[in-house]
Amino acid sequence: MPNAAIQSIAMSVAERVMTNEEFEKIVETSDEWIQTRTGIKERRVAEPGQSSSYFGAIAAADALKRAGVNPEDVDMVICATVTGDHLFPGTACLIQERIGAKNAGAFDVGAACAGFIYAAEVASSMIRNGTIRNAVVVGVDTLTHFVDWSDRSTCVLFGDGGGAAYMEATEEDRGIVATVMLSDGSGAKHIKIEKGGSLYPPSRPQSEGKCSTLYMAGKEVFRFAVRAMADSCHKVLEKAGLTADDVTLFCPHQANLRIITAAAEHLGLPMERVFVNVQKYGNMGAGSIPVALYEAEAEGALKKGDLVMTVGFGAGLVWGANLIRW
Ligand code: UT7
Numbered sequence: 001m002p003n004a005a006i007q008s009i010a011m012s013v014a015e016r017v018m019t020n021e022e023f024e025k026i027v028e029t030s031d032e033w034i035q036t037r038t039g040i041k042e043r044r045v046a047e048p049g050q051s052s053s054y055f056g057a058i059a060a061a062d063a064l065k066r067a068g069v070n071p072e073d074v075d076m077v078i079c080a081t082v083t084g085d086h087l088f089p090g091t092a093c094l095i096q097e098r099i100g101a102k103n104a105g106a107f108d109v110g111a112a113c114a115g116f117i118y119a120a121e122v123a124s125s126m127i128r129n130g131t132i133r134n135a136v137v138v139g140v141d142t143l144t145h146f147v148d149w150s151d152r153s154t155c156v157l158f159g160d161g162g163g164a165a166y167m168e169a170t171e172e173d174r175g176i177v178a179t180v181m182l183s184d185g186s187g188a189k190h191i192k193i194e195k196g197g198s199l200y201p202p203s204r205p206q207s208e209g210k211c212s213t214l215y216m217a218g219k220e221v222f223r224f225a226v227r228a229m230a231d232s233c234h235k236v237l238e239k240a241g242l243t244a245d246d247v248t249l250f251c252p253h254q255a256n257l258r259i260i261t262a263a264a265e266h267l268g269l270p271m272e273r274v275f276v277n278v279q280k281y282g283n284m285g286a287g288s289i290p291v292a293l294y295e296a297e298a299e300g301a302l303k304k305g306d307l308v309m310t311v312g313f314g315a316g317l318v319w320g321a322n323l324i325r326w
Contacts, residue, residue: 003175004127006120006165006324007069010062011294012055013161013281014044014142020156027152034156039257043159043282046142051085052162055287056140057098059164063136064099067166074101075132078123079108080115080139080286081162082315083146087196095138104136112191113253113314114181115139115286116163117322120310121179123167134168141285146193148213157255158214159282163290177307177323178240180232187224187317190217225255228319229263232311236321244269247323248306251296253313254278254288263311275301285314302326 019042020031034040046055056079064071077099079092092106111118116139123135140162147155167175192215194200200207229252237243244267252260257278264274275296284291289310296302306326313319 001128002169002171003173004124004167005170005172005174006167006326008063008066008166009163009290009294009297010059010066011161011163011291012058012062013159013284013291014046014050014055016045016047017042018045023156026149027155029152029156037258038157039276039278040156040282041279044161045144046160050142050160052081052083052140052142053085053091053094053098055142055161056081056091056138056164057095059140059162059290060095060136060138061099063164063166069134069166071100072102074104074134074136076123076126076135077101077104077106078119078135078137079106080111080119080137081108081141082110082112082115082285083141083143084108092138099136101136111286111318112316113255113283113285113288114312114318114320116289117179117310117312117320118181120165120167120322121176121181124176127167127169134166136164136166138162138164139286139290141287143214143283143285146214153218154214154216157283159284161281161284161291162287163294165290165293174305174325177325178236179320179322180235180239181318181320182232183316183318185316187220190220190224190317191215191315222256222259224317225259225313226262228313228317229259229311230266232319232321233263233267233309236309236323240323242307242323246307247273247309249296249302249308250274251289251292251308251310253311254281254292255283
């Protein structure tokens with residue numbers, strides 16, 4: 001069986017920078033509160049019309065360019081997102097069309113902030129079993145289109161953008177070494193956008209009074225996140241027969257610096273081996289892990305042959321981790 005290596009990675013985030021100071025003018029908050037509780041200093045905010053496929057396609061096209069691959073040679077486009085352009089068609093199809101991947105299949109993966117973990121494993125499994133030769137795996141979200149800008153407990157947390165990885169079959173000792181994917185639907189109530197799906201469709205009587213903006217029970221999600229990070233990291237290391245000492249770089253979902261440091265502490269990983277960029281982007285949902293991987297590589301923190309551990313958690317509830325030989 002071949003391995004499925006990440007041959008290239010790219011990112012695309014919204015251009016507009018929104019600082020904590022700007023929030024002081026629209027809700028009762030402060031730069032000090034946001035920084036101490038979350039680690040976020042600024043985030044990127046998409047313009048109206050800049051949807052998830054917009055950033056996803058830019059990143060996907062760039063990943064292919066970096067790998068020197070013709071879009072017509074791509075077998076599959078997978079997009080991890082919960083903020084797709086539409087309920088349907090899938091955002092992966094819109095990306096497939098924009099990048100000119102004429103001969104590829106395309107589908108979305110909805111696993112919230114763990115979406116890239118799930119999508120990378122799906123691509124890897126399909127490549128390894130021979131169903132496809134290669135895939136473009138996108139993780140992208142534009143959550144600011146869905147926040148309630150008057151709710152200080154959520155509007156300061158999110159940013160827009162994502163990244164894309166080009167994965168292909170290789171005989172080299174690279175690619176996903178082990179993955180764990182977990183869920184607990186009893187926690188579905190803790191992060192959600194209630195209206196707009198088939199239970200509460202827009203403009204239907206049963207949807208009256210239901211919320212079409214993002215709701216999050218912050219404290220519950222915080223407690224879950226700390227547990228989920230530790231749980232999935234331990235499980236994925238155990239599955240691979242490795243320990244935290246073998247990990248070159250820990251690249252977690254970027255939701256909150258306190259969650260990241262708690263997880264690193266729990267794993268006994270010094271912060272020099274933990275990649276953090278939440279201060280620049282806030283929480284970009286499924287986009288945060290590929291953007292972190294891209295920046296880690298660009299900064300020289302992640303090199304070919306290194307062992308990187310990614311971990312994500314989010315609405316569902318879902319969580320999971322990949323161990324990747326870069
Ligand atoms: O990717 C999806 C996963 N999502 C997450 O990982 C988010 C997980 N949760 C969190 O990161 C944290 O729970 C938050 C950052 C959302 C909140 O931090 P916290 O330390 O749990 O604060 P809290 O919710 O307990 O709120 C403490 C106080 C409250 O005031 P009272 O009731 O003590 O008077 C809030 O109303 O802080 C208040 N507050 C704010 N104050 C200033 C909440 N948001 C703000 C704000 N500015 N933006």
